[in-house]
Amino acid sequence: MITSTVPVLASLNLAESEAFYSLKLGFTALLHAPDYLIMARDGCELHFWLGSDRHVAENTSCYVRGDTRALHADFAARGLVLKPPVEREWGMRELYVIDPHGNLLKFGEPT
Template identity: 60%
Template sequence: MAAYIHSTVPVLPSLDLQQTADFYTGKLGFREAGRYPDYAILSRDGCEIHFWLCDDRHIAENSSCYIRANTEKLYEEFASNGANVKAPVVQPWGMKELYVIDPHGNLLKFGESA
């Protein structure tokens, strides 16, 4: 069977696109790949996260995405960049996960097989 789906791209809410870009580039090592009046694209290691301008913090605080990654290396990097993160934890479902909450409440779950 041919593969018709090539990748997924989370689209998360942002209360302030500049603050979002500053956090993701400064603390998490992303780079800004595109900016528009109500939209921003950030990328790292071949992955993208898109952000749409939103004025409701409740939406951001109830949004999340899952990113497969090397949790230990990212933990070390994020912590050295001043991000408020706790060490990765092995979850009952067999994944080692690192959680990051951005300034607007979006939850990023970085995970890998334990």
């Protein structure tokens, strides 16, 4: 009965979040309200709520399944500087992105 999950991340500034996720990660804004933002790419949605405590964002992460090598190349072509994907001992290849407010996005795929 469950069809999907949608991470809801903290944003200290929704305009900054929208710019980062669109320009650097290739997402498109579906909704930009005064206190809420919805971004989407390739069938994946990320939601953001407006907060004022950076500590919340810095202690939040989400896991996104995808082709980590292709995503790394795409993000790098968009000017994002990040380490290449790593193969983890739990059988996943992972790519890590930290957004401007401290949220950790873990992109992963089976090795």
